[in-house]
Amino acid sequence: GKKVYFNNPMWPGEAHSLAVEKVLYKGNSEFQEVLVFESSTYGKVLVLDGIVQLTEKDECAYQEMIAHLPLCSIPSPKTVLVVGGGDGGVLREISRHSSVEQIDICEIDKMVIDVSKRFFPELAVGFEDPRVHLYIADAVDFLRCAPKGKYDAVIVDSSDPVGPAQELVGKPFFETVARALRPGGVLCNMAESMWLHTHLIQDMIYTCRQTFKGSVHYAWASVPTYPSGVIGFLICSTDGPPVDFINPINPIEKLEGALKHKRELRFYNSEMHSAAFALPSFLKREVTFL
Ligand SMILES: NCCCN[C@H]1CC[C@H](NCCCN)CC1
Numbered sequence: 438g439k440k441v442y443f444n445n446p447m448w449p450g451e452a453h454s455l456a457v458e459k460v461l462y463k464g465n466s467e468f469q470e471v472l473v474f475e476s477s478t479y480g481k482v483l484v485l486d487g488i489v490q491l492t493e494k495d496e497c498a499y500q501e502m503i504a505h506l507p508l509c510s511i512p513s514p515k516t517v518l519v520v521g522g523g524d525g526g527v528l529r530e531i532s533r534h535s536s537v538e539q540i541d542i543c544e545i546d547k548m549v550i551d552v553s554k555r556f557f558p559e560l561a562v563g564f565e566d567p568r569v570h571l572y573i574a575d576a577v578d579f580l581r582c583a584p585k586g587k588y589d590a591v592i593v594d595s596s597d598p599v600g601p602a603q604e605l606v607g608k609p610f611f612e613t614v615a616r617a618l619r620p621g622g623v624l625c626n627m628a629e630s631m632w633l634h635t636h637l638i639q640d641m642i643y644t645c646r647q648t649f650k651g652s653v654h655y656a657w658a659s660v661p662t663y664p665s666g667v668i669g670f671l672i673c674s675t676d677g678p679p680v681d682f683i684n685p686i687n688p689i690e691k692l693e694g695a696l697k698h699k700r701e702l703r704f705y706n707s708e709m710h711s712a713a714f715a716l717p718s719f720l721k722r723e724v725t726f727l
Pocket of ligand 1: 490522629
């Protein structure tokens with residue numbers, strides 16, 4: 438089938454192509470262009486403003502890691518907030534944790550939710566969990582009004598910081614997240630590619646170091662359909678007990694995983710959890726974590 442090329446100023450000089458069997462949906466929400474197509478080899482693909490958000494074949498790597506890296510690093514998380522994540526994949530993963538009692542999700546673009554429910558039922562199943570409370574709102578406003586210390590974990594499953602998500606990497610935003618987290622709580626946000634964006638990663642780490650008094654760790658996973666084939670995660674903990682004893686690198690919560698779910702974990706396990714924090718030498722040189 439015809440190829441669709443994605444190049445973008447965020448990764449100049451390179452383009453990514455996927456063979457298209459059939460375009461299934463193309464529309465414009467009030468925030469971005471939404472495209473869904475059946476690819477030849479990666480299943481269905483969701484694209485926002487020309488940037489691949491997920492494919493059926495490799496979404497497991499991103500959704501499982503962004504959810505379980507934070508939730509398996511604190512003892513029995515109860516209240517979780519998802520910023521973005523309108524496709525529902527992260528909700529599906531959070532619902533594996535039996536200790537979780539409330540899952541708030543703040544997604545700005547309702548079209549992403551509607552399109553996911555129509556074309557990606559394997560991800561949108563996350564919205565069916567009774568613990569999920571959906572807010573269609575700008576997370577900057579939502580978090581400004583969120584009660585202090587409400588959440589054990591905040592997961593920022595955002596698109597790239599161009600367009601609707603550009604405010605989600607600023608210091609004011611991180612400060613509202615830190616305020617909404619309880620002491621010893623944890624933030625996990627999408628943190629770009631070590632091959633493409635070390636300056637952006639450095640800026641985020643610098644900001645998080647100032648904002649989160651606990652620890653700041655960078656982890657990464659292989660996602661073939663993201664530019665450079667990897668995606669990073671920033672895991673930050675607020676101060677206060679018992680975070681001093683919690684090292685996100687060694688998961689303390691063993692995920693019951695498949696037992697609670699008809700769908701097996703396809704990427705995450707405790708070895709992958711620990712391995713995700715191992716960083717290449719160039720990154721350790723280029724980015725100061727302290
Ligand atoms: N629930 C999946 C949402 C997708 N999150 C983002 C989609 C865009 C992607 N660009 C990666 C750009 C390479 N640095 C990052 C993850």
